[in-house]
Amino acid sequence: MPESNEGAPLVRDPQSKTHHIDACLTPAVEYAKTTGFEHFDFVNQALPDVRLDDIDLSTRLAGKPLRAPLMIAPMTGGVDRAHVLNLRLAAAAERHGLAMGVGSQRVALEDATRAALFQVRSVAPSIALFANFGVGQLAKGWGVDHARRAVAMIGADALFLHMNPVQEAAQGGDVDFRGLADHIRSLCAALARDGIPVFAREVGFGLSADATRVLVDCGVAGLDCAGAGGTSWAKVEGICARTERRRKMGMAFGEWGIPTAEAIRAVRSVSTSIPLIATGGLRSGLDLAKALALGADVGAMARPMLVAADAGDDALDAFVSDTLTELRIAMFGIGAGDLRALRGTPHIRAA
Numbered sequence: 199m200p201e202s203n204e205g206a207p208l209v210r211d212p213q214s215k216t217h218h219i220d221a222c223l224t225p226a227v228e229y230a231k232t233t234g235f236e237h238f239d240f241v242n243q244a245l246p247d248v249r250l251d252d253i254d255l256s257t258r259l260a261g262k263p264l265r266a267p268l269m270i271a272p273m274t275g276g277v278d279r280a281h282v283l284n285l286r287l288a289a290a291a292e293r294h295g296l297a298m299g300v301g302s303q304r305v306a307l308e309d310a311t312r313a314a315l316f317q318v319r320s321v322a323p324s325i326a327l328f329a330n331f332g333v334g335q336l337a338k339g340w341g342v343d344h345a346r347r348a349v350a351m352i353g354a355d356a357l358f359l360h361m362n363p364v365q366e367a368a369q370g371g372d373v374d375f376r377g378l379a380d381h382i383r384s385l386c387a388a389l390a391r392d393g394i395p396v397f398a399r400e401v402g403f404g405l406s407a408d409a410t411r412v413l414v415d416c417g418v419a420g421l422d423c424a425g426a427g428g429t430s431w432a433k434v435e436g437i438c439a440r441t442e443r444r445r446k447m448g449m450a451f452g453e454w455g456i457p458t459a460e461a462i463r464a465v466r467s468v469s470t471s472i473p474l475i476a477t478g479g480l481r482s483g484l485d486l487a488k489a490l491a492l493g494a495d496v497g498a499m500a501r502p503m504l505v506a507a508d509a510g511d512d513a514l515d516a517f518v519s520d521t522l523t524e525l526r527i528a529m530f531g532i533g534a535g536d537l538r539a540l541r542g543t544p545h546i547r548a549a
């Protein structure tokens with residue numbers, strides 16, 4: 199059906215960033231479907247040979263040290279309200295030693311006056327910071343130059359290329375995904391020469407084993423399998439739609455996606471060594487512990503961080519601290535003294 203018969207075409211105006219934030223502050227954007235973490239239980243170890251305070255959460259991502267295996271997932275930027283939230287999130291990432299990504303920088307790559315509204319290095323000089331734009335842009339002629347500009351714009355350590363075909367189709371966005379593997383391959387090679395790792399990520403519909411195989415073959419430096427069970431981007435687009443027909447289209451795909459626990463295992467069935475971030479429905483330190491035990495190197499959260507940041511610095515600090523305390527207690531409860539022990543733990547089983 200031609201675009202004109204489907205409702206209003208997508209208008210990528212910066213205001214849509216504000217609509218997305220408002221929508222994502224409500225629970226209506228969440229999947230009814232779960233992450234699948236509830237299908238796994240840790241097996242309690244009554245005599246862990248570990249001291250809780252000695253548990254080591256440190257790791258590395260994109261060449262930078264992290265004090266904990268937690269990332270603030272890419273969300274936003276490019277408008278004043280988004281910048282305020284990003285600065286708050288970045289400052290918390292700096293205080294707690296976490297990684298962070300900014301949201302798609304497309305608006306600022308198309309309109310340089312918006313670049314400053316993505317910058318967070320003034321409050322987060324040392325964090326592992328990821329730039330971001332959508333893979334669909336590569337089919338339209340974007341390439342190494344855009345990627346370098348995105349990285350330089352925010353002083354990033356790495357680049358996220360996000361993939362969201364179903365979201366794009368539901369919102370009437372970019373829908374020509376032909377031949378992208380070749381573009382991804384040359385982009386990865388060029389940025390690798392600059393010392394910038396390229397991570398490919400879903401936005402919440404999950405990576406399959408087949409998609410992982412293609413991406414690994416393209417030479418991506420890492421993946422974020424961002425699965426279903428948390429924020430549904432089809433629902434977000436449905437809620438933010440300007441016409442009833444587009445709203446219905448978003449909602450029809452509201453439950454589309456591979457649950458996060460399944461996506462982690464799909465990636466690991468293809469590569470046991472590729473750096474793997476797991477996003478999508480992580481809502482506690484226990485979810486984070488399960489994501490790591492199932493094979494992720496780092497867990498990431500979007501909506502819970504947004505909600506906490508919207509409530510202020512104290513709420514954000516409390517949320518991050520409680521999440522990391524829960525992770526430590528879970529590790530204590532299975533006798534895992536560090537992340538290597540958690541990732542290789544035999545003490546997790548199907549519930």
Ligand SMILES: Cc1cc2nc3c(=O)[nH]c(=O)nc-3n(C[C@H](O)[C@H](O)[C@H](O)COP(=O)(O)O)c2cc1C
Pocket residue numbers: 218219222271272273274300301302330358360399400401402424427428429477478479480498499500501502504
């Ligand atoms: C307000 C908001 C905006 C987002 N914008 C982007 C984006 O620009 N680029 C991207 O790669 N992911 C984006 N995401 C997706 C998240 O990074 C994440 O993959 C998804 O929300 C699932 O995680 P969650 O269940 O913890 O929210 C956004 C998420 C939120 C909540």
